[in-house]
Amino acid sequence: MKQVLVKADAGRAMGNVFAAARGRLPGAGPVLQIRARAFEVYERTGLPHRRMEDWKYTDLRALISEVLPLAPRPDAEALVRAKVSVKQVAADQAVKLVLVDGIFAPELSDLGGLGNEVVVRSLREVLENSATGAMAGLVLSTTSDSAISLNAAMATDGLVITVADGHAVERPIQIVHVATGLSVSTFTRCYLQLGKGAHADIVESFVPAERASGYQANDAIIALVGDEASLSYIRVAAAASDAVNISSAIIAVGARAKLDLFSMTCSGSISRYQGFITLAGEGTKLSANGVNLIRDKLHADTTIVVDHAMPHCTSGEKFRAVVDDCGRSVFQGRIIVRPAARKTDATLTTRALLLSDQAEVDNKPELEILADDVTCRHGATSGALDDTLVFYLRARGLSEKDAQMLLIKAFLGESIEEITSENLRDFVTAQAEHWLQAGR
Incomplete structure (x- = not known):
């Protein structure tokens, strides 16, 4: 009975947060309906908890108990503090696109360094423009995962980036998320579409500004990689020591394409990065790698699901964790090989290095093979x-x-x-x- 009451109270509290934020969320008409349906998906289960298999090691209902109120729009003082943080994490030669407290900040961004073959729009612009409103269902697409559904319902802003067929973006694109608030939540969503034969390097960085603390960040990126295209996507999360960061990536990769994926978590209180990658075309190559750098009492969860949907695809995953003090690192890697995915070659290895007697590691590699004539391997080790x-x-x-x-x-x-x-x-x-x- 106690568990039911906790769930109900949490559900009412989140319902109040959603109701209070609706007037600030971009989009009207069909967009509001999409948000309402996404919130209904979230409400069915509430915050993810340990009885959900994919979340068994990261029980948000127990770890954070509730979602904080939505962060206000950043004022001039917040933008000044954010500018300092952007400089600290700037990647060499990268074109910077900055989101501050969940809102796109063009005054801190470099919109002129990409050329005509790359189109960058804010999510708010896309959702509020009736001419592009048809994209709303695609950009705000959701799954049965409650964290992703909540993101779709609450996303205040983000970026929509399209790269033309055959175009290779010369400079890396760095999306910088800066948190400046205290005890607030932010929800951002980005959408990336690479045309046939296109190439891009994307870096996504999460960083706190001075005095930011106790915040919760929920981010999602939807990426479509066209046939014969290539994408290098790197995520580096360095949140405040008492902050929560939940990031999700849903990526579909076309035929004869290549995806290089890398994620690193190195600070914060609670972190979860989950990637859902579908190899949707023949002859696709995936390299998915990551690192958890854990100390103090940080809880960092990396969950990667690779879905081999077509034949003749190759995937390789290498995940490493270094855990000190009382930190806890979680890695869940699942490889699914569909009945049609013959000649699949998939490898998954996870290794953890424990630097203290109190450090904790949970490694869970999985193979779900539904086809013949495949080569799949996995392994997990940990030690000092x-x-x-x-x-x-x-x-x-x-x-x-x-x-x-x-x-x-x-x-x-x-x-x-x-x-x-x-x-x-x-x-x-x-x-x-x-x-x-x-x-x-």
Whole structure:
């Protein structure tokens, strides 16, 4: 009985948040109907909890209990603080598109550096423009996942990016999410469409501004990668120490296309990154990799579902976690091979490095194979630093700390080195080294 009461109270509280925010949410008519249906999907279950298999290790109902009120529009002072944070995480040569407290900030963005073959619009513009209103159902598409449904219902803004057929975007596009508020929630959604034969590098960064704390961020990106196109998508989440970050990616990849995916979580209180990737065309290649860098009491969950829907596709996943203090890292990787997906070649490995006796790791690799004539492999390991290797390095003049740092960098490099762009690989490496130095 107690569990039912908790669910009901939480549902009423979230209903009040949704009702209070409706006047601020962009779109009318059909858009409002889409939002209402998405909220109904969320209401059926409420916040994800441990009785949901995909959320069994990250019970949001217990961890956060409720969704905070929607953040107000950023004022001039918030934009000044956000500008400082954007500079701190700027990727080299990247075109920056900035969202502050869930609202697109063109004054902090670089809209002139992409050329005519790339069209960038704010989500608010698309949803409020009757000429583009037909896109609303696609941009605000949802699933049975309650976190994604809540995002569709509450999204205040985001970006809609389209790349023309055959066009290779010369500079990386960096989407920077900056949180400036206290004890508020933000909901953003981005939509990316790559035409046939197109190429783009996308970096998504999450960062707090000075004095931001206690906030909750719920972000989603929908990406369609056309036939023979290639996309490199990198996500780096560095939230405030007491913040919550829930990010979802739904990606469909066409025939003979290539997707390189990388995610890194390195701060915050509670983090969940979930990626749902469908290989929807023949001959597609996927490289999906990630790193959790955990210390203090951070709970970081990375869940990746790869759906091989067509034959002759290849996927490789390498996930690494470094956990210190009382941190907890969760990795769930599922590979689904559909009956038509003959000649699939899929590999999934997850390794965790525990730096303290209180550190905790949950690894859950899964294979769901419904076809013949496939090659699928998975493996999971966890353990501490090898004392023999530490002794070997110390015998050659390194201090114990430097020896440990060198071994941790090599461990992380197994995943980071899979990033194909040298500039973006250096960017991620610098972020990882900053985390390592902060713990010395």
